[in-house]
Amino acid sequence: MNRKVTLFAIIALLPFALLVVGFLMLPLFAMIHDSFLAADGRTYTLEQYIAALTSPYYSKGIVNSLKISLYSSFIGMVIAFVVSYSITRMSKKIQNFMITFSNLTSNFSGVPLAFAFIILLGNSGLFTLLFKEWGWSMTDAFSLYSWSGLVLVYVYFQVPLAILLLYPAYSGIHKQWRESAALLGASNLQFWTRIGIPVLLPSIVGTFSILFANAMGAYATAYALVGSNYNLLTIRIGSLIAGDVATQPQLGSALAVILGLMMVAAMWINERLMQRFRRDLR
């Protein structure tokens, strides 16, 4: 009987296991293995990691990716913090509508999103023309195809996601708390700094780490906007494995491992902080 059950379980789990091993585990291990090889593909070495971290070209890409992820996550977070709160003060109908709508627009990323922003703010975009008509040339101060443009587009895809993740947390703040705090003489600001934000903190940290990972791994948006010109970690990896110039899969693997480690680190920090906050709350 027992053996029969084991056999049955193995047969049932086999297809899933094969697919996961074949298309998830094996590729990940192969990539990690590859990252420790020299360009000849045979000798073991750390030179790929040294190159990735010391070459100004690649380290700049890593720093740029970190920067844009931190900026866009932070701005997206601040916007979502205010907006989610405002949403909770609307009628139930508007609340549902806004959440459904955020859910919908959170699908709006990558190539289509880049394209929509080109229509709005590109060289002959809607606003670019509008401002020109008003007499100011926007191109002096802002270009969609530069750093500031990229931050703007990244923030756009972070906001709906951040609203979706943060909004449920507000249900943890009860109306009575605000009333009691007000009765005891706390100002609005005091309520938020002493009660509101500490209660929301685990959700804020959790949302931030997801936004951060989301931005770190983004490729299509930046690629559609500026091609391979912009120095981001994902773009660099892309051109190393399938570029116009000679490909360097080993270096690409090393950069991919670095990116993967950053994602894991973001998740890990989130996990740790959550535990600490929960202990404090107890």
Add this chain to the structure above:
Amino acid sequence: MKNKKWLSLLIVSATLIYLVLPLAATFMYSIAKEWSHTVLPISYTLDWYKELFTDLRFLSAVGRTLTVSVIALVASVVTMSVTVFVVYMYLPKLERYLQAITMIPFAVPGVVAAVGLIKVYSSGPIVLSGTIWILVGAYYVLIIPYMYQGIRNSLRTIDARRLMEAAEILGASKMKAFSRIIVPNIMNGIIISALLSFSILIGEFVMANFLVGGSYETIQMYLMRRLNENGHLSSAIVIAYFVIVLMISWLMLKLGTRFNQKEVNKENAA
């Protein structure tokens, strides 16, 4: 506090406008006939849509996206529902590991996944590079987290353990109980996760671009190539894509409320 309600309303409206604006502009562009030096289009037309839907290249791109997504989805629905069910029912000790495995794709961005897949399947015993099977495999992995969550949650809500027990006491075999009792009951949950996964897959660009490249043009790749050639046509693609996502979301919402409704009815009846 009440007097500040207008501020909240203002913020919510501003957010709505902010989120709508890029979409609205794309829509305007897709129905504009002439629009180059004015704020609003001079004249409107539906020709871009007509051109798009008679373009064989676009239609075959749609066909390719559907082919890859549907194969990956069917494989996922079949293997994942069996796996999640067996682990949930008979191997609860493995549940932690299964959950950990299903989280990995979250931490692996498309470009990283592509690096490993290219490495394994461009040479060696099995060469899949450039074929649709490497993309099917990649998509299968990509949607694992969503499928797992959906199936797992439905099994929990219907209390699958007790249902199986009841069916077996009444003389059904394990296979029969699974296919006749469990599957129909979690079908709604499976469909919702499959729809969510589908909307993710039709928007996927990175892996399609790296893994099959020029040999298998999907909707997103077609859009990418058309981007600099014809803006109006590209915006028609974006809107068409978005209408599909909208329909999927609507369907998910409907199915979701029907599912919840059933739960509520059950509770009321109990």
